[in-house]
Amino acid sequence: xxxxxxxxxxKLAQDPRGAGKALRGIHDPELQGAVYRLHVGGPGGHxxxxxVPPSRGSAQVGLVVPIFLSSERRKDFNYDDVxxxxxxxxxxxxxxxxxxxxxxxxxxxxxxxxAL
Amino acid sequence: MGSxxxxxxxxxxxxxxWLLYLLERFRDACFGKVRLQxxxxxSEERMGQRPFAFQKAPxxxxxxxxxxxxxxxxxxxxxxxxxxxxxxxxxxxxxxxxGESPYGRWLESVDPPAKIAIDQAVAQYGYLPQxxxxxxxxxxxxxxxxxxxxxxxxxxxxxxxxxxxxxDECDELVLSLSPAFDAVRRQLEETDWAAHVDRIAxxxxx
Numbered sequence: 023x024x025x026x027x028x029x030x031x032x033k034l035a036q037d038p039r040g041a042g043k044a045l046r047g048i049h050d051p052e053l054q055g056a057v058y059r060l061h062v063g064g065p066g067g068h069x070x071x072x073x074v075p076p077s078r079g080s081a082q083v084g085l086v087v088p089i090f091l092s093s094e095r096r097k098d099f100n101y102d103d104v105x106x107x108x109x110x111x112x113x114x115x116x117x118x119x120x121x122x123x124x125x126x127x128x129x130x131x132x133x134x135x136x137a138l
Numbered sequence: 139m140g141s142x143x144x145x146x147x148x149x150x151x152x153x154x155x156w157l158l159y160l161l162e163r164f165r166d167a168c169f170g171k172v173r174l175q176x177x178x179x180x181s182e183e184r185m186g187q188r189p190f191a192f193q194k195a196p197x198x199x200x201x202x203x204x205x206x207x208x209x210x211x212x213x214x215x216x217x218x219x220x221x222x223x224x225x226x227x228x229x230x231x232x233x234x235x236x237g238e239s240p241y242g243r244w245l246e247s248v249d250p251p252a253k254i255a256i257d258q259a260v261a262q263y264g265y266l267p268q269x270x271x272x273x274x275x276x277x278x279x280x281x282x283x284x285x286x287x288x289x290x291x292x293x294x295x296x297x298x299x300x301x302x303x304x305x306d307e308c309d310e311l312v313l314s315l316s317p318a319f320d321a322v323r324r325q326l327e328e329t330d331w332a333a334h335v336d337r338i339a340x341x342x343x344x
Contacts, residue, residue: 045310045314046310047240047310047311053323053326057313059306059309075326075329075331075332084335085335089319089326096305110326111321111322114325117334120337122337122338126339126340127339127340129340129341
């Protein structure tokens with residue numbers, strides 16, 4: 023899956039909102055249009071749910087927060103295994119605790135072309 | 139759109155969906171928990187795939203599971219309770235945006251008879267005066283013979299439920315009704331992501 027992840031990373035670095043599809047069923051108005059799904063490895067691939075923090079005034083935050091990446095491909099997905107709480111909450115707590123080495127600024131040109 | 143298939147979703151998701159659809163069928167709101175419990179019971183009585191077990195209680199059939207699911211929906215902000223003075227609360231579904239609610243379509247994809255049973259029970263029992271509703275509850279099948287707090291209607295035992303939706307829509311269903319995701323979304327919203335972006339180092343290579 024490494025190559026597919028690099029492709030996904032490149033897409034997300036280039037255009038986080040355009041890379042995936044916004045989840046429509048999100049109830050909270052604050053999150054509508056902020057949580058996306060991208061299939062890593064093509065339409066039948068692994069689900070990646072991610073959050074793009076909304077802009078504050080004119081400032082773009084410029085972060086992509088992955089919430090969940092499924093280990094199974096799309097058709098084999100088991101919803102019982104979705105532990106969005108574990109992964110999403112870990113990332114939030116790392117950020118809040120100042121563990122910034124767990125994050126990185128990724129420019130699209132850093133991703134090797136061979137991964138595409 | 140994704141490919142149509144059968145997804146297996148946790149029974150907890152089905153319970154939340156079932157109750158949301160039931161509450162949504164009331165014209166204004168569901169007035170009181172006694173009414174909610176009775177209408178839910180009479181809906182389930184007509185169904186094969188039952189999300190909640192009911193027991194004999196003083197005001198008629200009562201389900202602890204339904205009570206817990208209602209509390210979950212309230213804490214997730216999917217249902218709102220508005221006080222009715224001494225008569226408890228009325229309960230209404232909080233609509234997400236202006237679009238058509240997906241709950242009916244999703245429920246139909248699990249169990250079409252459930253949708254019909256709920257529609258009929260809300261129409262038949264949902265607006266009865268409270269005393270009449272309680273009397274009707276006391277005349278439910280097996281109620282009189284049962285001992286207090288005995289189970290009078292059992293729930294289906296399966297831990298998962300089959301849903302005939304395409305995979306994208308299954309994602310929407312499970313995530314939008316997931317308490318775990320709800321907890322994450324609160325943390326995502328409450329975090330000031332802009333505050334420390336300048337302290338994140340660039341990645342040299344991937």
